[in-house]
Amino acid sequence: MLAARPKLAVYKFASCDGCQLTLLDCEDELLAIADHIEIADFREASSRVVDGPFDLTLVEGSVTTPEDVPRLHEIRANSRVLVTIGACATAGGIQGLRNFADAEEYRRVVYARPEYIRSLATSTPIQDHVSVDFELRGCPISRAQLLEVISAYLGGRAPNVPRESVCVECKRRGTVCVVVAHGTPCLGPVTQTGCGAVCPSYHRGCYGCFGPQDTPNAPALSAKLLQLGMDPPSLARIYRTFNANAPAFEAAANAARTDPAHSERS
Amino acid sequence: MTDRTISVDYLARVEGEGALRVRIHDRSVDAVELAIFEPPRYFEAFLRGRSYLEAPDITARICGICPVAYQMSACHAMERGLGLSIAPEVRALRRLLYCGEWIESHALHVFLLHLPDFFGVPDAIHLAKGHREVVERGLALKRVGNELMTVLGGREIHPINIRVGGFYRTPAREELHALRPRLANALRLAEETVRLCASLPFPDVENDYEFVSLRHPDEYPMNEGEVVSNRGLRIPPARYDEEFRELQVPYSHALHSVRRGGGSYLVGPLARYALNRDRLGPCAATIVREVGLEPVVRNPFRSVIVRAVEMVYACEEALRIIDGYRPPERPYVEASGALASDDCVAITEAPRGMLYHRYRLDATGTIQEARIVAPTSQNQKRIEEDVRKVVERSIDLETEPLTMACEQAIRNHDPCISCATHFLSLDLVRD
Numbered sequence: 019m020l021a022a023r024p025k026l027a028v029y030k031f032a033s034c035d036g037c038q039l040t041l042l043d044c045e046d047e048l049l050a051i052a053d054h055i056e057i058a059d060f061r062e063a064s065s066r067v068v069d070g071p072f073d074l075t076l077v078e079g080s081v082t083t084p085e086d087v088p089r090l091h092e093i094r095a096n097s098r099v100l101v102t103i104g105a106c107a108t109a110g111g112i113q114g115l116r117n118f119a120d121a122e123e124y125r126r127v128v129y130a131r132p133e134y135i136r137s138l139a140t141s142t143p144i145q146d147h148v149s150v151d152f153e154l155r156g157c158p159i160s161r162a163q164l165l166e167v168i169s170a171y172l173g174g175r176a177p178n179v180p181r182e183s184v185c186v187e188c189k190r191r192g193t194v195c196v197v198v199a200h201g202t203p204c205l206g207p208v209t210q211t212g213c214g215a216v217c218p219s220y221h222r223g224c225y226g227c228f229g230p231q232d233t234p235n236a237p238a239l240s241a242k243l244l245q246l247g248m249d250p251p252s253l254a255r256i257y258r259t260f261n262a263n264a265p266a267f268e269a270a271a272n273a274a275r276t277d278p279a280h281s282e283r284s
Numbered sequence: 285m286t287d288r289t290i291s292v293d294y295l296a297r298v299e300g301e302g303a304l305r306v307r308i309h310d311r312s313v314d315a316v317e318l319a320i321f322e323p324p325r326y327f328e329a330f331l332r333g334r335s336y337l338e339a340p341d342i343t344a345r346i347c348g349i350c351p352v353a354y355q356m357s358a359c360h361a362m363e364r365g366l367g368l369s370i371a372p373e374v375r376a377l378r379r380l381l382y383c384g385e386w387i388e389s390h391a392l393h394v395f396l397l398h399l400p401d402f403f404g405v406p407d408a409i410h411l412a413k414g415h416r417e418v419v420e421r422g423l424a425l426k427r428v429g430n431e432l433m434t435v436l437g438g439r440e441i442h443p444i445n446i447r448v449g450g451f452y453r454t455p456a457r458e459e460l461h462a463l464r465p466r467l468a469n470a471l472r473l474a475e476e477t478v479r480l481c482a483s484l485p486f487p488d489v490e491n492d493y494e495f496v497s498l499r500h501p502d503e504y505p506m507n508e509g510e511v512v513s514n515r516g517l518r519i520p521p522a523r524y525d526e527e528f529r530e531l532q533v534p535y536s537h538a539l540h541s542v543r544r545g546g547g548s549y550l551v552g553p554l555a556r557y558a559l560n561r562d563r564l565g566p567c568a569a570t571i572v573r574e575v576g577l578e579p580v581v582r583n584p585f586r587s588v589i590v591r592a593v594e595m596v597y598a599c600e601e602a603l604r605i606i607d608g609y610r611p612p613e614r615p616y617v618e619a620s621g622a623l624a625s626d627d628c629v630a631i632t633e634a635p636r637g638m639l640y641h642r643y644r645l646d647a648t649g650t651i652q653e654a655r656i657v658a659p660t661s662q663n664q665k666r667i668e669e670d671v672r673k674v675v676e677r678s679i680d681l682e683t684e685p686l687t688m689a690c691e692q693a694i695r696n697h698d699p700c701i702s703c704a705t706h707f708l709s710l711d712l713v714r715d
Contacts, residue, residue: 033348034348036347036442037348037349041440043430043440044425045423045427047429048423049419052412057407057409062296062299063297063397064407064408066406066407086701087321113325113326124326124329124330126346127326127329142498156442213439216438217438217452220444221453221615227699248601252335255334259338273687
């Protein structure tokens with residue numbers, strides 16, 4: 019038994035559970051991870067809860083209820099290093115689509131007795147409420163990047179997580195460009211890598227699950243996608259999906275919905 | 285005269301956020317409330333206005349544990365509504381993908397969430413201290429399920445290769461054959477798991493469930509079949525709404541499903557096995573005989589054995605599909621002409637039970653209305669009844685062991701709370 023292992027906590031807000039499942043999907047590494055870091059508060063995996071403060075806290079999900087806000091502040095106060103995991107935590111997630119709609123109407127559509135439901139009008143990322151030490155993108159996150167964050171923490175160094183585009187990854191893998199070769203619409207040029215450029219390797223265009231890369235040129239890509247025959251509503255929707263509230267994607271979706279140049283060209 | 289409350293503020297080893305309250309008054313159970321406080325995400329509202337082609341990827345995000353189930357129900361619903369017919373080779377690949385998800389999800393539940401209860405430990409990490417080989421076996425099985433999903437789907441959580449009409453890219457024979465040795469090993473591991481689970485001590489409980497599942501003429505049900513029950517129900521999936529309804533309760537964000545004119549019912553492995561055990565493959569049937577598993581399992585604690593049997597079946601079925609695989613001529617078919625349909629409906633068997641999708645599309649294929657009923661909302665009322673029974677028969681226990689017994693009664697059904705919250709129906713308004 020190793021003495022004084024650092025403590026790990028995993029918390030969930032509005033989400034699908036997929037990003038925290040990624041930790042349990044580290045089948046070859048899970049028992050080794052547990053040798054080096056104590057799983058102190060991770061309700062999906064354990065009925066044992068060890069008191070904080072925690073050395074490393076992973077937070078999945080977005081803020082969508084009034085109770086979430088004080089709970090998140092408490093988690094922050096109890097965590098030395100707080101890492102957000104996944105598109106819900108870093109950009110509000112798919113449920114962030116309510117930010118562009120009448121959330122009250124959503125509640126009435128879905129529930130017969132909306133007064134029983136406690137829900138905010140918006141879905142917001144964790145960093146809108148508390149300071150975040152590191153963010154892992156993706157819908158879902160990459161297992162390799164999660165292991166990198168944990169290893170880097172244990173090694174006392176910064177995680178090595180590239181912020182470059184999916185295109186760079188396709189070149190590295192030797193995947194033929196789906197836009198150039200087949201005219202398939204693809205968000206690869208504006209999307210951060212991390213998935214391993216998996217969609218183009220399956221003959222499909224990237225749909226942006228890792229959110230915007232460091233220096234995205236969305237206007238140039240949008241013009242190209244319209245030229246390939248995509249209509250403006252579809253263009254707006256492709257940006258407005260899993261990372262709809264990431265600023266670069268939000269702006270690109272708005273431009274596709276309103277820019278007259280776009281509608282003329284269609 | 286005493287009042288007592290059993291209360292669990294945050295259920296552990298289940299997927300998603302839920303709490304339990306049991307009120308006991310003078311040795312009788314006043315109320316059992318499984319409160320799902322997982323916040324709603326309004327999928328059915330924001331699916332409106334999206335293309336029918338987006339439904340598989342968007343609904344996958346309802347649940348990171350069983351995304352394939354959402355993708356399958358969404359694809360089948362759209363294909364039915366649009367009259368698309370799917371090549372037999374594509375159909376076989378979908379079944380293979382579902383085998384991967386069943387193996388992964390059942391291994392997660394059996395080894396990481398459920399077995400710790402039987403060994404009296406808080407989690408699999410503690411289980412590994414005394415029984416490392418058991419946990420390693422579970423992780424190895426889980427990994428094979430994930431590998432199958434990764435080859436076919438591109439990745440294990442929210443696979444990217446699934447579309448209405450088929451797949452973006454279908455695998456070459458060699459890609460699938462490369463999985464054979466690991467699947468053959470997984471089959472052996474799953475058989476050992478059945479033996480282990482069958483040897484566990486179980487409390488003596490029998491519940492009178494109405495089991496509901498799909499039933500297919502030739503196969504153990506995954507993607508297709510009629511909806512049947514052990515009380516004589518037999519309907520096509522399109523008639524689901526005529527037989528089942530959902531109710532909203534004040535203490536939970538998830539709806540309760542009930543049979544119209546009846547009460548609770550149970551979906552999932554216990555139901556599938558009770559109604560389809562004659563459709564299991566030879567390996568699964570043999571191990572069932574070897575351990576003497578009863579033909580209908582009414583003890584919910586014994587669901588751990590049934591999940592292990594279904595893992596055996598998923599491994600042998602995956603091997604059978606791989607051996608017979610020929611790549612289809614085209615990876616997918618596309619819809620053409622007017623896309624209007626109010627008949628996009630399908631039920632498939634998620635690891636936790638039936639998953640119902642229904643959509644209405646306009647002529648451009650834009651979703652006008654969406655309705656999704658997840659397995660856990662169907663089981664929620666029945667889970668509460670199971671908890672009530674546990675409390676009634678153990679009412680003299682101290683609060684702490686009684687609380688633990690209640691939590692176990694919930695975990696028996698592998699509830700996926702993330703799923704349960706997100707699908708509340710338009711239909712409700714009629715109440």
